[in-house]
Amino acid sequence: MLIDWFTVIAQVVNFLILVWLLKRFLYRPILDAVDAREKRIAAELADAAAKKAEAQKERDQFQHKNEEFDQQRAALLSQAMEEAKAERSRLLDEARKAADAFSSRRQETLRNDAHNLNQAIRRRTQQEVFAIARKALTDLASTSLEQRLEEVFTRRLREMDGKAKQGLAAALKTASAPALVRSAFDLPAEQRAAIQNALNETFSAEIQVRFETAPDLVSGIELSTNGQKLAWSIADYLASLEQGVDELLKEKHKSEAKAEPRPEAGTERKPEAGAGPEPEGPKPETTSR
Amino acid sequence: MRLSPDQMIFWQHGFLKLNGTIVFTWGLMFVLVAGSILVTRKLSPGLRRSRWQNLLEIVVTAINEQIKEVGLRQPEKYLGFLGTLFLFVAMASVFTIVPGYEPPTGSLSTTAALAICVFVAVPLFGIEDRGLGGYLRAYLKPTFIMLPFNIISELSRTLALAVRLFGNMMSGTMILAILLTITPFVFPIAMSALGLLTGMVQAYIFSILATVYIAAATRARKPEPGPED
Structure with a gap:
């Protein structure tokens, strides 16, 4: 007889005990660990996605701010350039006026000098002429x-x-x-x-x-x-x-x-x-x- | 010539006896449970884990996946029974590399016990899933004429399960023993390797057939295609 019924019963019991033990010590802990890991990975992925979205949002904000900043800078720059141009033309005008005034004053001075010299020469000549005349007439008298x-x-x-x-x-x-x-x-x-x-x-x-x-x-x-x-x-x-x-x-x-x-x-x-x-x-x- | 470890009797007291089959089964149980306890004592749910934990995770999730592929929607519920069937049969054949060991599955008593467990478990799972009426009505399908044939099929497939596993495991051990007497060198090693292969295949066949039977009993009303494959 190949089948020993006591052994069969014993093996059934053994097998059921083994099922219970393995459930207790193998399947449940392993599945729990895998589940926990999967949850954790999912949470990390969700977190990463959230962070990515946040980063994207911040990047957009930053880009927006950057663009605004660029615009402001360009506006300020152009304004400053215009002001500088106006200031330059104003300074040039002033300098030109000053130069004109200076040159006219100089011309005036030159003219005055020449005039004064002329007058001095004339006066001198006049004095000499009269002195000569007076001397000659006195001598003749x-x-x-x-x-x-x-x-x-x-x-x-x-x-x-x-x-x-x-x-x-x-x-x-x-x-x-x-x-x-x-x-x-x-x-x-x-x-x-x-x-x-x-x-x-x-x-x-x-x-x-x-x-x-x-x-x-x-x-x-x-x-x-x-x-x-x-x-x-x-x-x-x-x-x-x-x-x-x-x-x-x-x-x-x-x-x-x-x-x-x-x-x-x-x-x-x-x-x-x-x-x-x-x-x-x-x-x-x-x-x- | 000894056909099964049943005949290796260590102790007997009337009806009670302690033969090789029971002793080797206990040894297997001890190894399986102790190994599980050792590994799962310090499981890490994090991304870094030990190699043994990795190995067990691979085995458990593979069995889980296999059950799911056959069509059972809640594989965790059946994992304890079907996974233990597979592990027990597989380990029984793997340990044949240990000298002096004889696989308990080479005893028709063990395989009959496993087949009886399947024979009992299938209607239990079926009734749990569909209720007693629902389960019993499955025997009348497609018509009531099929009732005897369905019952015969239940019994014969259980017998087939037991005898198939017993035949394969016993024959492996027998071939090895015979070859050892004829050609003691080298050739038995090749046959031993072949025996390992057939042992693994038988473990797979046994557990997958049990899964199929349970699946047939639980989802006979309609194979709902679950959200997951």
């Missing part, structure tokens, strides 16, 4: 010339026109001091007498006359009384010539308001041709040498 001058003076005195004559006459009459006759050289007695005569005849009165020598007249004779003056002298001519030249220069540079210092302080009017006796203001003769 002599007693004989004084005689001629006396003749000219007396003739002028006699030919004096009415208005001047009246003024002078009134001055002579009201004068308390004797009338003063000044000459460059000491006048001889006959000339003094001639002048006295001429005065007496002209004004039909006895005129008190005092003679005086004044070398600064260069050459000439001057009658002054009580503020009125009748004169004929080369100094007068020279003074009036100087005045005329000064006026000419002034006219030439009319644009300049600068008052030029005059070489001569002569302020008297230009004597008329022939140096006729003319009534003068109360200002004194200031012909200086």
Whole structure:
């Protein structure tokens, strides 16, 4: 008999015990471990997916921010460039204006310098010319010339026109001091007498006359009384010539308001041709040498 | 000549006896349970695990997959029974490489016991799944005329299970013993290797047939295609 029934029963029991033991010690723990691992992996995968999604989101955000930043930067840059351009043009304008002003000022200065130099040269020339003329005339002047001058003076005195004559006459009459006759050289007695005569005849009165020598007249004779003056002298001519030249220069540079210092302080009017006796203001003769 | 380890009797007291089949079975049980305890004592649910744990995981999940492929929807429920069938038969043949060992499955008593377990388990699982009426009605299908044939089929397939495994295992052991007397060198090794192969194939056949029977009993009403393959 191949089948032993006791053994069969024993094996069935053995097998059932083995099933229970293996269930207890093999299948359940292993399956639990596998399940736990699968759950864990699934959780990790889900976590990774979530993290990935989050990272994607953050990346998008970052990209968005980056783009915004780029735009802002570009805007700021262009704005700054425009400002810089405006500033540059402004500075250039300023510099150009400053340069213009500087150059015009420089030109002005140059012009002034040139003008001043011109004026100095003119003044100098003028002074030299008058000094030469004055020197020459002084050298030429002599007693004989004084005689001629006396003749000219007396003739002028006699030919004096009415208005001047009246003024002078009134001055002579009201004068308390004797009338003063000044000459460059000491006048001889006959000339003094001639002048006295001429005065007496002209004004039909006895005129008190005092003679005086004044070398600064260069050459000439001057009658002054009580503020009125009748004169004929080369100094007068020279003074009036100087005045005329000064006026000419002034006219030439009319644009300049600068008052030029005059070489001569002569302020008297230009004597008329022939140096006729003319009534003068109360200002004194200031012909200086 | 000894045909089965049943005849290797160590102790006997009347009806009770302790023969080679029972002793070798206990040895197998001890090895299986002790190995399982040793490995599963420190299981790690993490990604790093020991090689033995890996091996057992592969075996268990492979059996689980096999049950699922046959068509049982909750393989974990049947894993204890079917997995133990496979492991027991496979280990019984694997241990033939140990000298002096005789596989307990080479005893018709053991294979009959296993076949009886399947014979009982199939209706139990069927009734659990479909209820008593549902299970019994399956015997009347397609018509009531088939009832006797269905019953005969139940019995004969159980007998076939037992005898097939017994024949294969016993023949392997017998061939080895005969060859050892004829050509003591080299050739028995080749036959031993062949015996290992046939032992593994028989283990697979035995457990897969049991799975098929259970599957037939539980899902006879309609093979629902589960969400998983």
